[in-house]
Amino acid sequence: MDTIYYLIQNTLPVAIPLLLVALGGMFSERSGVINIALEGIMLFGALFGCLSVYLIQGSSMDPQLILLFGMLVSAVAGIIYSFLLSFAAVTMKADQTITGTALNMLVPAAMLLFAKMYFNSDGITTNVDFYITEIPGLKDIPFLGRMFFQNTYITVYIGLLLLVISTIVFYKTKFGLRLRACGEHPQAADSVGINVYVMRYAGVSISGFLGGIGGFFYAVGVMDGNVNGHTGVAGFGFLALAVMIFGQWKPIKILFAALFFAFLRTLAYSIALIPFLHALNINQTFYKMLPYIATMVVLAFTSKKSRAPKAEGIPYDKGQR
Amino acid sequence: MSNNTVSSARKFDFKRLTGSKGFSAFTAALLAIFLGLIFGFIVMLIASPENSAAGFRMVLIGGLKRFGDVLYFATPILMTGLAVGFAFKMGLFNIGASGQYTMGMFFALYVGFMWDLPDSIHWLVCVLAGLVGGMLWGFIPGIFKALLNVNEVITSIMFNYIGMYLVDMLIQGNSVMYIPSKTRTAYLPDAVQLPSLGIKNSNLNISFIIGIVIAIILYVILNKTTFGYELKATGYNKNAAIYAGMNGKRNIILTMVIAGGMAGLGGAFAILAPSTIAGSSMTYEPINVIAPNGFNGIAVALLGNSSPIGIIFSAIFISHIQRGGTLASLYGFKPEIIDVVIAVIIYFSAFAMLMNSTVIKVFKKRKKGRNQENSSGIESTADLNKSKAAIEKEEA
Numbered sequence: 001m002d003t004i005y006y007l008i009q010n011t012l013p014v015a016i017p018l019l020l021v022a023l024g025g026m027f028s029e030r031s032g033v034i035n036i037a038l039e040g041i042m043l044f045g046a047l048f049g050c051l052s053v054y055l056i057q058g059s060s061m062d063p064q065l066i067l068l069f070g071m072l073v074s075a076v077a078g079i080i081y082s083f084l085l086s087f088a089a090v091t092m093k094a095d096q097t098i099t100g101t102a103l104n105m106l107v108p109a110a111m112l113l114f115a116k117m118y119f120n121s122d123g124i125t126t127n128v129d130f131y132i133t134e135i136p137g138l139k140d141i142p143f144l145g146r147m148f149f150q151n152t153y154i155t156v157y158i159g160l161l162l163l164v165i166s167t168i169v170f171y172k173t174k175f176g177l178r179l180r181a182c183g184e185h186p187q188a189a190d191s192v193g194i195n196v197y198v199m200r201y202a203g204v205s206i207s208g209f210l211g212g213i214g215g216f217f218y219a220v221g222v223m224d225g226n227v228n229g230h231t232g233v234a235g236f237g238f239l240a241l242a243v244m245i246f247g248q249w250k251p252i253k254i255l256f257a258a259l260f261f262a263f264l265r266t267l268a269y270s271i272a273l274i275p276f277l278h279a280l281n282i283n284q285t286f287y288k289m290l291p292y293i294a295t296m297v298v299l300a301f302t303s304k305k306s307r308a309p310k311a312e313g314i315p316y317d318k319g320q321r
Numbered sequence: 322m323s324n325n326t327v328s329s330a331r332k333f334d335f336k337r338l339t340g341s342k343g344f345s346a347f348t349a350a351l352l353a354i355f356l357g358l359i360f361g362f363i364v365m366l367i368a369s370p371e372n373s374a375a376g377f378r379m380v381l382i383g384g385l386k387r388f389g390d391v392l393y394f395a396t397p398i399l400m401t402g403l404a405v406g407f408a409f410k411m412g413l414f415n416i417g418a419s420g421q422y423t424m425g426m427f428f429a430l431y432v433g434f435m436w437d438l439p440d441s442i443h444w445l446v447c448v449l450a451g452l453v454g455g456m457l458w459g460f461i462p463g464i465f466k467a468l469l470n471v472n473e474v475i476t477s478i479m480f481n482y483i484g485m486y487l488v489d490m491l492i493q494g495n496s497v498m499y500i501p502s503k504t505r506t507a508y509l510p511d512a513v514q515l516p517s518l519g520i521k522n523s524n525l526n527i528s529f530i531i532g533i534v535i536a537i538i539l540y541v542i543l544n545k546t547t548f549g550y551e552l553k554a555t556g557y558n559k560n561a562a563i564y565a566g567m568n569g570k571r572n573i574i575l576t577m578v579i580a581g582g583m584a585g586l587g588g589a590f591a592i593l594a595p596s597t598i599a600g601s602s603m604t605y606e607p608i609n610v611i612a613p614n615g616f617n618g619i620a621v622a623l624l625g626n627s628s629p630i631g632i633i634f635s636a637i638f639i640s641h642i643q644r645g646g647t648l649a650s651l652y653g654f655k656p657e658i659i660d661v662v663i664a665v666i667i668y669f670s671a672f673a674m675l676m677n678s679t680v681i682k683v684f685k686k687r688k689k690g691r692n693q694e695n696s697s698g699i700e701s702t703a704d705l706n707k708s709k710a711a712i713e714k715e716e717a
Contacts, residue, residue, distance in 0.1 A: 094672035109660030
């Protein structure tokens with residue numbers, strides 16, 4: 001039983017970055033822009049989030065407030081970085097996949113460059129303890145208290161809150177409807193007076209917002225508040241894309257997909273604690289491969305009935321019909 | 322802007338020149354390189370103003386002093402560039418060159434260490450093993466794309482990770498290949514290493530020549546064979562190609578297998594090359610990092626406009642500034658500066674063609690001074706020229 005609690009407690013902080021980034025990808029793709037740059041956006045957000053934490057960690061602020069501050073910084077950083085994608089993809093009508101790849105390559109290189117020159121290391125190391133051992137009151141709820149309110153990070157609750165907000169914006173607002181229209185049939189959307197360019201900029205910016213926060217939450221929940229250019233976010237941006245596809249571009253399904261992948265990953269890193277898996281004596285690297293192999297298996301089975309937005313990846317040209 | 326003053330007869334020539342023979346692709350690449358280098362210079366200026374000029378000079382011309390090294394390091398990215406570019410011709414984005422490269426590396430290493438072969442052919446068999454390894458890793462995304470219609474981008478990204486972890490695991494588990502205390506593979510026996518070309522102060526080896534020959538073969542395949550024609554036709558318009566009776570599925574798989582093979586060869590060439598330390602070879606460190614040469618291949622392919630011949634030159638260019646970047650560390654800069662420059666070059670080359678035609682358009686508009694109606698006509702002519710250029714370049 002302890003093992004199950006342990007796995008759940010450790011799965012959630014890993015699932016949240018995946019969830020947020022996949023939601024970001026969903027906003028971008030349902031507006032019609034393929035966002036393969038999520039990996040870069042995450043790392044960019046994580047970099048500036050950690051940098052801001054590094055700069056204010058000396059003050060006597062409460063760790064959770066510092067975290068919230070870092071989150072805001074990373075969100076802004078993510079939005080700014082995503083402008084590079086929307087400018088190229090929407091305004092310049094460039095190939096979205098190539099642009100995204102370039103943006104993914106830029107961040108780790110720039111980060112290593114500056115970290116090596118100014119910090120003499122591969123990244124930024126902070127020493128604020130964001131960990132929450134227990135939440136008074138809620139921790140005593142039988143069963144659930146131990147699962148969700150002990151040994152965790154505040155990122156879990158913020159992440160779930162953002163999921164709720166995203167779902168409402170996506171399905172219950174005029175904006176959400178228009179955004180989705182631009183990803184399915186931009187010409188039709190344009191004909192009823194929706195500015196496709198603006199909606200696509202908005203979609204990519206939201207993905208920058210969520211991607212930046214997701215990156216920072218990865219740094220907090222997975223890397224203990226550190227970030228470095230070599231490992232980056234370890235392919236979480238790409239995994240989030242897989243989560244998004246697995247979740248069929250729908251928020252609630254994305255939540256379950258994120259939990260599934262996070263669970264696999266947590267399992268991979270907790271082999272030593274699970275007696276029967278440990279006894280199998282399989283190389284740990286094999287378990288690290290599992291999330292990626294699972295992605296492929298899932299994609300192989302779901303691809304036939306894929307719900308991909310119809311106009312994604314195609315630059316919108318007013319003159320074309 | 323001297324072109325502003327040309328006569329109307331010359332203007333026609335100018336238009337023809339810019340609209341043909343891949344000229345606009347060439348200027349687009351130059352534009353992207355220019356912007357990338359400018360960006361790199363700005364970064365250097367921010368990082369260390371006093372050393373920026375000297376450091377930037379190193380980036381630009383430092384590689385010339387070690388041209389043998391430039392070619393040596395150009396070989397692997399030439400191959401990954403071909404891997405990306407060849408798939409591009411069919412409209413497939415092979416972002417999985419890294420995984421294919423790593424697989425090729427592993428297959429070559431495995432044959433090099435574990436198979437007992439006559440000295441004279443051992444290295445050749447290793448190279449072929451690398452080819453097979455890469456082909457295998459290209460085959461999988463091909464199958465997924467052709468039979469299950471899974472986007473090749475996401476598949477190849479996943480297989481980058483799967484391949485990297487798999488190779489790390491297999492190498493760590495092999496006591497002949499792996500030295501745990503040094504966290505790297507052992508040195509390959511001499512007979513397995515690629516024969517050196519004997520250029521002074523350089524380990525330039527036969528792989529560079531093989532690479533160029535392969536690039537030329539690919540050029541012939543693309544331009545002189547039915548398969549190449551079908552491949553390009555599918556790249557231009559998939560539905561039209563299928564309607565014309567071309568076997569799309571077979572071509573997708575075949576393209577990915579060939580592309581994967583190229584990247585695999587790149588990995589084999591990189592790992593089988595003799596290193597700078599006498600009597601040693603290159604080694605592989607299983608540290609769970611995706612091979613960057615696969616991604617550099619994307620830059621190489623884009624700059625070379627996916628043409629095998631163009632890729633030869635762009636590989637040498639990228640390698641040249643990489644060497645320059647290494648030398649810039651003499652002035653306190655880190656070699657990562659070049660990765661920044663390469664990323665920016667890729668970013669701009671994604672829409673350099675468009676910027677290029679915009680620049681030309683602005684030219685003509687100012688020169689002709691015609692009214693709005695005509696300028697919209699020019700716009701469509703420019704677009705036409707662009708697509709015409711793309712087609713003619715293929716044929717050239």
